[in-house]
Amino acid sequence: xxxCCSPLAAAPIDVGQAAEVATAFKALSDPVxxxxxxLIASHPGGEAHVNTLIAAFDLTGPTISHHLRVxxxxxxxxxxxxxxxxxxxxxxxxxxRLSEVLTVPAKTAP
Amino acid sequence: xxxCCSPLAAAPIDVGQAAEVATAFKALSDPVxxxxxxLIASHPGGEAHVNTLIAAFDLTGPTISHHLRVxxxxxxxxxxxxxxxxxxxxxxxxxxRLSEVLTVPAKTAP
DNA sequence: TGTCAATATAGGCGTATGTCGAAACAGGCG
DNA sequence: CGCCTGTTTCGACATACGCCTATATTGACA
Numbered sequence: 001x002x003x004c005c006s007p008l009a010a011a012p013i014d015v016g017q018a019a020e021v022a023t024a025f026k027a028l029s030d031p032v033x034x035x036x037x038x039l040i041a042s043h044p045g046g047e048a049h050v051n052t053l054i055a056a057f058d059l060t061g062p063t064i065s066h067h068l069r070v071x072x073x074x075x076x077x078x079x080x081x082x083x084x085x086x087x088x089x090x091x092x093x094x095x096x097r098l099s100e101v102l103t104v105p106a107k108t109a110p
Numbered sequence: 111x112x113x114c115c116s117p118l119a120a121a122p123i124d125v126g127q128a129a130e131v132a133t134a135f136k137a138l139s140d141p142v143x144x145x146x147x148x149l150i151a152s153h154p155g156g157e158a159h160v161n162t163l164i165a166a167f168d169l170t171g172p173t174i175s176h177h178l179r180v181x182x183x184x185x186x187x188x189x190x191x192x193x194x195x196x197x198x199x200x201x202x203x204x205x206x207r208l209s210e211v212l213t214v215p216a217k218t219a220p
Numbered sequence: 221t222g223t224c225a226a227t228a229t230a231g232g233c234g235t236a237t238g239t240c241g242a243a244a245c246a247g248g249c250g
Numbered sequence: 251c252g253c254c255t256g257t258t259t260c261g262a263c264a265t266a267c268g269c270c271t272a273t274a275t276t277g278a279c280a
Contacts, residue, residue: 008144009151009200012166018144025144029136030268034118034128041119041214050227056122063269065228084226084278090119092214102209104151104202140238160257173239175258194247194256222280229274237266244259250252 007103024098027074032057033067040077041090049085117213134208137184142167143177150187151200159195 006013013021028034039056040048054064068088071077076095079088116123123131138144149166150158164174178198181187186205189198 008148008205009202011148011152013145013148015141015145018141018148022139022141022144025135026139029132029139031125031128031132032268034132034135035123035125038118038121038123038128042121054227059268060270061227062229062271066268069228081227081276084276086227090214092119095118095212095214099209099212102205102212104200104205142238164257169238170240171257172241172259176238179258191246191257196257223278224280225276225278227274227276230272231270232272233268233270235267235269238264240261240263242260244257246257247255249254 006101007105008101009104021098021101024074024076024094027070027076028098030067030070032059032064033071036064036067037071037076037090040088047087047089049087051085053088116211117215118211119214131208131211134184134186134204137180137186138208140177140180142169142174143181146174146177147181147186147200150198157197157199159197161195163198 008021028037035056036053039053040046043052050061050064050068053068054061057064068077068079072079074094075091077088077090079086081087118131138147145166146163149163150156153162160171160174160178163178164171167174178187178189182189184204185201187198187200189196191197
């Protein structure tokens with residue numbers, strides 16, 4: 001994921017960049033994934049393992065695993081296996097890039 | 111759309127708020143809508159009328175109208191009819207709220 | 221090495237989404 | 251008033267998505 005940081009309101013976005021931005025936002029377009037990201041990001045130490053995440057929902061393990069993969073493929077989180085458990089953490093830079101895309105240069109109101 | 115401004119990484123997000131945030135991001139999960147929002151936001155004067163927007167895509171009028179409605183229902187843009195044409199503009203506050211949700215409090219990296 | 225726990229993948233089912241063509245609505249103008 | 255342009259709504263179809271169950275993979279441990 002290689003999103004340019006220029007805000008949407010600065011200039012008409014390139015077609016390719018629009019696709020990348022849309023892909024990233026699509027990863028955040030599901031309530032379960034938003035909650036997963038928040039749970040991981042706010043977890044003590046910034047890490048959480050899958051079992052903890054599964055326990056927070058009324059969904060099956062494979063479903064949570066699927067959502068985690070979507071977030072991972074979007075570059076929003078990363079994971080590492082440590083023995084039996086797999087730990088996940090957020091990629092702050094990815095969130096900040098998306099945040100910058102949404103900033104408004106404070107000049108677009110009539 | 112009444113999104114709370116607390117960042118995702120500050121604390122585990124409420125289920126209802128997660129749904130609202132996800133709905134807003136879903137509106138941005140399509141490349142056409144991202145480009146539409148950027149075109150409107152970056153248009154001189156901050157406004158654009160539908161005909162201009164349709165001309166920027168290889169899509170039919172009804173399709174653009176549908177995407178505009180999704181953005182409007184998400185509270186990201188507003189519109190007004192002036193004579194023959196309908197003008198659209200962005201709602202900066204809505205974008206800023208989403209931007210704040212994605213900010214990272216700079217304490218979640220191990 | 222065999223077995224068990226933790227996690228990921230594969231496949232299938234029901235619903236939602238993007239797109240189109242056709243038709244309806246709205247306002248200006250002859 | 252009736253037409254013409256601009257815009258939205260309607261109905262339909264192909265595709266994508268979220269969820270599940272079943273199966274595979276990975277590593278720990280006896």
